Amino acid sequence: MRIRTLTALAAAVVLTVAAAGCNRGSDSDSASGKGGGPPIVVGSTLSLTGAFAATGQIHKLAGEEYVDRLNAAGGLLGRKVEWKVLDDQSDQAKVAQLYERLITQDKVDLLIGPYATPNILSAMAVAQRHGYVLPQHTAVLAPQLTYDCQFPAWSIGPTPNKFIPDQLFDALDSLPTPPKKIAVVTSQSGSAAFVTDGFGDDKTGVLTIAKDRGLDVVANVHYPPTTTDWAPIATQVRDADPDLIISNGLGVDAVNLVQAMKQLNYTPKKMFALFPAPGPLLALGAPADGILSVSMFEPNKPILDKLGAKATEITTDFTKRAKEAKLPYTTFETQAAASWNAWDILAAGVTESGGTDQRKMCASLHDKGADTTFSGHLKFDPKDHNFWPTTQTLKQIQDGDWVTVWPKNKAAAPLK
Amino acid sequence: MNVVQATLSGALIGGLYALMAIGLSVTWGVLRVINLAHFGLILIGAYLTFQLATSWGIDPLLTLVVTVPAMFVAGAVLQWIFDRLALTEFNSLLVSFGLLIITIQVASNVWSADFQRMDATVNPYATESVSIGRLVFPVTTLLAFVLAGLVVLGVHLVLRRTFAGRALRAIAQDRAVAGAFGVDHRRLSLLLGGAVGATAALAGAVFSLSNALTPETAYEWFGIVFAVVILGGIGEVVGTFAAGVLVGVLSGVVSVVWSPATAPFVLFSAIILALLLRPRGLFAMGAVR
Numbered sequence: 001m002r003i004r005t006l007t008a009l010a011a012a013v014v015l016t017v018a019a020a021g022c023n024r025g026s027d028s029d030s031a032s033g034k035g036g037g038p039p040i041v042v043g044s045t046l047s048l049t050g051a052f053a054a055t056g057q058i059h060k061l062a063g064e065e066y067v068d069r070l071n072a073a074g075g076l077l078g079r080k081v082e083w084k085v086l087d088d089q090s091d092q093a094k095v096a097q098l099y100e101r102l103i104t105q106d107k108v109d110l111l112i113g114p115y116a117t118p119n120i121l122s123a124m125a126v127a128q129r130h131g132y133v134l135p136q137h138t139a140v141l142a143p144q145l146t147y148d149c150q151f152p153a154w155s156i157g158p159t160p161n162k163f164i165p166d167q168l169f170d171a172l173d174s175l176p177t178p179p180k181k182i183a184v185v186t187s188q189s190g191s192a193a194f195v196t197d198g199f200g201d202d203k204t205g206v207l208t209i210a211k212d213r214g215l216d217v218v219a220n221v222h223y224p225p226t227t228t229d230w231a232p233i234a235t236q237v238r239d240a241d242p243d244l245i246i247s248n249g250l251g252v253d254a255v256n257l258v259q260a261m262k263q264l265n266y267t268p269k270k271m272f273a274l275f276p277a278p279g280p281l282l283a284l285g286a287p288a289d290g291i292l293s294v295s296m297f298e299p300n301k302p303i304l305d306k307l308g309a310k311a312t313e314i315t316t317d318f319t320k321r322a323k324e325a326k327l328p329y330t331t332f333e334t335q336a337a338a339s340w341n342a343w344d345i346l347a348a349g350v351t352e353s354g355g356t357d358q359r360k361m362c363a364s365l366h367d368k369g370a371d372t373t374f375s376g377h378l379k380f381d382p383k384d385h386n387f388w389p390t391t392q393t394l395k396q397i398q399d400g401d402w403v404t405v406w407p408k409n410k411a412a413a414p415l416k
Numbered sequence: 417m418n419v420v421q422a423t424l425s426g427a428l429i430g431g432l433y434a435l436m437a438i439g440l441s442v443t444w445g446v447l448r449v450i451n452l453a454h455f456g457l458i459l460i461g462a463y464l465t466f467q468l469a470t471s472w473g474i475d476p477l478l479t480l481v482v483t484v485p486a487m488f489v490a491g492a493v494l495q496w497i498f499d500r501l502a503l504t505e506f507n508s509l510l511v512s513f514g515l516l517i518i519t520i521q522v523a524s525n526v527w528s529a530d531f532q533r534m535d536a537t538v539n540p541y542a543t544e545s546v547s548i549g550r551l552v553f554p555v556t557t558l559l560a561f562v563l564a565g566l567v568v569l570g571v572h573l574v575l576r577r578t579f580a581g582r583a584l585r586a587i588a589q590d591r592a593v594a595g596a597f598g599v600d601h602r603r604l605s606l607l608l609g610g611a612v613g614a615t616a617a618l619a620g621a622v623f624s625l626s627n628a629l630t631p632e633t634a635y636e637w638f639g640i641v642f643a644v645v646i647l648g649g650i651g652e653v654v655g656t657f658a659a660g661v662l663v664g665v666l667s668g669v670v671s672v673v674w675s676p677a678t679a680p681f682v683l684f685s686a687i688i689l690a691l692l693l694r695p696r697g698l699f700a701m702g703a704v705r
Contacts, residue, residue: 022665048529049524049529050522050529050632053524053528053529053530053630053632054528054529054530054531054630056529057528057529188677221676222675222676222677223671223675223676223677224676224677224680226636226680227676228627228636228640229425229426229429229667229668229671231421231422231425231426231429231554231557231662231668232422232425232667232669232672232676232679233666233676234427234670234673235418235421235422235425235672235701236418236672239418251531252531252533252628255533255628256627256628259542259543259626260554262542262543262545263446263542263543263544263545263552263554263555263556264545264552264554265545265547266554277530277531277628279530279531280531280533280628283533283534283535283536284536284542284543285535285536285537286536287536287543304496325528325530326528327530328528328530328531329530348418
């Protein structure tokens with residue numbers, strides 16, 4: 001009888017220990033402490049194939065580099081970190097299924113967001129349902145990101161539809177001859193249309209702000225994201241002959257527009273591209289010189305010097321990895337910096353809360369914020385949907401490279 | 417001036433649509449194969465042009481010396497596969513869609529999913545144009561238009577004036593009877609498949625001159641190219657060219673007069689209306705069948 005009792009007791013102890021090991025959403029990892037313990041598993045999807053794959057690959061490389069560096073420095077809370085990344089094929093329906101699987105079947109300890117706003121919105125719904133913290137790389141559509149425990153890694157503040165046009169017009173007002181006539185060319189996709197036309201009842205955007213500033217909108221063209229023939233748009237812009245073209249588009253939209261205008265022998269006086277793929281614009285050569293865009297980080301020497309040796313190491317290593325992965329554009333810039341921020345936020349949540357308890361992590365990030373390598377210390381206010389005061393700058397193509405030009409205190413070269 | 421330039425630009429880009437559509441139309445009309453893998457051939461043709469031009473620094477148009485024969489072989493092999501599988505028209509749609517997906521995945525693995533574009537040093541054509549007053553003819557679409565015209569003329573003459581062409585038309589009408597008269601269906605199918613592959617190389621090369629490439633690009637061609645094939649009349653090469661130009665012009669003019677966002681709505685509404693009036697295609701005159 002005594003043997004049976006001891007056996008039962010031993011079995012209970014074994015089961016309890018095993019259960020503690022499996023209970024990844026608890027504080028138990030702090031108990032395993034620096035002596036090691038099972039790895040902390042971070043789950044996410046990325047668009048490794050499909051329409052968003054070009055940028056998805058950048059986030060994958062940045063994430064892998066981050067995890068390698070983290071583990072080389074001892075991991076989180078003394079435990080190694082494993083990153084389980086699944087391919088969502090750029091399909092937001094798959095994103096939801098895969099995040100559900102990561103949480104309920106794979107029982108990952110932590111989540112990190114996918115790439116691209118529609119996918120992030122899908123993942124956010126699942127994370128919210130299960131109460132998981134979700135640092136996310138690039139969704140800036142602040143009004144739609146209402147979950148208290150989503151933490152943006154790229155912020156254009158709570159009102160990007162106001163901030164972006166204001167920042168652009170402020171910058172251009174500093175030139176000897178600011179633009180008076182503008183043409184606005186807008187992709188009918190979420191974030192691009194948001195910056196031109198606002199969202200819901202809030203109609204604030206490029207068009208209203210231009211009007212308030214007394215600018216004359218001489219062309220206002222909206223196009224579907226699947227547009228392949230750019231000649232009609234270029235023709236309208238050419239005939240309107242604006243002082244400034246605002247291309248609120250994504251990917252290679254700006255490249256196609258510049259090329260179509262060049263074919264019509266038209267060179268814009270000034271041009272701004274909202275979220276372009278950085279490499280193809282540079283590949284255009286002279287016709288793209290002077291184009292402005294938004295940026296969170298460019299590895300210009302004065303900026304790297306300010307950030308210190310660690311930032312230089314990270315950007316250099318990323319370029320090496322990107323070359324090995326045969327990415328056509330290998331520079332560590334805004335997208336990679338946003339990815340790095342997301343991982344910094346996740347790591348801060350774990351270390352500051354002392355575990356992987358999601359509620360404690362969320363509370364800790366709200367209370368203490370997060371230190372990041374490329375954007376400094378971030379504070380998250382749920383009233384602003386955690387969108388921190390932006391560090392966004394404007395960059396410009398100068399002599400074949402992207403250079404930060406605005407605001408003046410962060411500029412690596414003057415705006416031209 | 418807006419509308420005149422848009423009409424002109426639309427007509428020229430219509431040449432590219434026609435160049436992409438001719439192969440699909442002929443294969444469908446003559447061999448009864450709805451070959452979605454044709455989009456994969458165009459994609460590979462475009463990537464080969466990109467690769468050869470950027471790796472060796474040669475003029476992208478000179479790459480046709482390599483890509484046209486290569487894609488001829490690829491097209492013939494593809495047709496051989498279709499023949500061996502003895503597919504029905506509908507099954508060819510499914511099988512070729514599968515092949516297209518495989519092609520896109522292979523392109524992703526080889527060239528990555530990122531945007532690939534020939535830079536200005538190897539591709540001067542991207543921004544060149546010919547001007548007459550305020551009217552501008554972009555070189556890339558002008559080239560597409562001329563190539564499409566030459567291909568259409570060539571295919572039309574071959575189909576109407578040569579024994580092989582008459583044999584192909586006989587196959588389109590009744591394969592069994594054509595066989596009874598000594599027409600070698602398999603050999604002619606391979607030849608036609610190869611020729612279609614060669615047109616894919618031309619279309620891919622012209623596309624890569626003025627566009628960034630991603631593997632997913634192939635899906636973007638579906639709507640407009642199918643519209644051109646159906647509107648032109650299946651297997652009707654001259655009709656395909658005319659339909660390409662019409663679609664290009666309509667799309668361009670609507671984009672300028674109303675908005676690019678309205679263009680797909682107006683374009684496809686017009687196509688539906690046209691097909692209600694002429695179900696075999698607006699330009700169908702009996703085709704090659």
